Amino acid sequence: MSQVIVFTDLDDTLIQTRRKLPENASFSLGATDKEGLPLSFMTKSQETMLKIFSQSDAIIIPVTGRNTSALDRVAYAFNHYRVVSHGALVLQKNGDICTKWLEKVAHQFDAWKALMFSCNEEILSLIKDYQLNARSRVITDHDIDVYVSVKGEPEALTFIREHNTHGQHFTHHENAHNYALLPPYASKKKAVEHIHQMLNLGADHLIIGLGDSLSDLEFMTSCQFAMFPQHSQIKRSFPYA
Ligand SMILES: [Mg+2]
Structure with a gap:
């Protein structure tokens, strides 16, 4: 089986605020605010998708507009590369900025x-x-x-x-x-491509991109497969939506 790598946006893709939750959906905590209070939530179906990925030993890499401290308020513990601040920074497993990324930007x-x-x-x-x-x-x-x-x-x-x-x-x-x-160095696509290089990803890997915003499409379409939620800016932009 191929190694699976998932590049995923967070807000409105894997978690959302209470008012955006589907009616009657079960949910768990997705992220807290700066005071530590619940702010965003993960539905059972979003949680199931993450479980399917992690049970396949996928490397799950967040690709988010959140800066590092806002990412740290997300309940799910990401443990590999992380793309933060709309791609301005690539973090290594230990939380330090990837030095090879810094050399580029x-x-x-x-x-x-x-x-x-x-x-x-x-x-x-x-x-x-x-x-x-x-x-x-x-x-x-x-x-x-x-x-x-x-x-x-x-x-x-x-x-x-x-x-x-x-x-x-x-x-x-x-x-x-x-x-x-x-700025030009805040590019989710460039950050994802950098991680492609660092992990030496190729045709035998399964690489999936998830996002909800039109600005996510660039990095999503650099993956082999792209997924977006039913209620999303991407879906609304389709002429047949
Ligand atoms: Mg989003």
């Missing part, structure tokens, strides 16, 4: 730090001037500035996207109440 950090902070300043001005229902901040992970995170009402996020002059420099993740402006 670290030279970009300083230039993009300045751009992220001026982008964030502009967005904060837009929020203040137009009294938008949103908040913005630069996310840091392992003391590295990794991306600009804007959260708020979808209309406010659309306004910010259309009026923020820095936006053109970044790639974007946008789904419902989340908008992230990503």
Whole structure:
């Protein structure tokens, strides 16, 4: 049997907040908030899928927009490579940043730090001037500035996207109440391809990608098979959905 490798997004793929749980679904704790209170949940079917993978001795690798401390609040204990902060950082088994990944991306950090902070300043001005229902901040992970995170009402996020002059420099993740402006090293696809190299993956492995957002498709389609949830931005984007 082939070694199975699963690259999986987390939020809205393997866990979700209470209001997004299917009606009558059984669930268990998925993740806590910063105060340690339950915030996200895993349905029985999501749990079963993970069990099927782990019973097949699959290597399960999270590929998430969460930074490391937010990933640490997820109940499932991932024990191999982890992709955090939208791909800006690849963590090794022991939790340290993969040094070979740093060799590829670290030279970009300083230039993009300045751009992220001026982008964030502009967005904060837009929020203040137009009294938008949103908040913005630069996310840091392992003391590295990794991306600009804007959260708020979808209309406010659309306004910010259309009026923020820095936006053109970044790639974007946008789904419902989340908008992230990503420097070039924050790429889930590049991070997944890096792990492909590190694990020397080839045609005889079974490589599966899971995600829910359109921004996940890039890394998912670099895997042999791709899976997405029934209720997802990917599904909604299909003309026959
Ligand atoms: Mg997601």
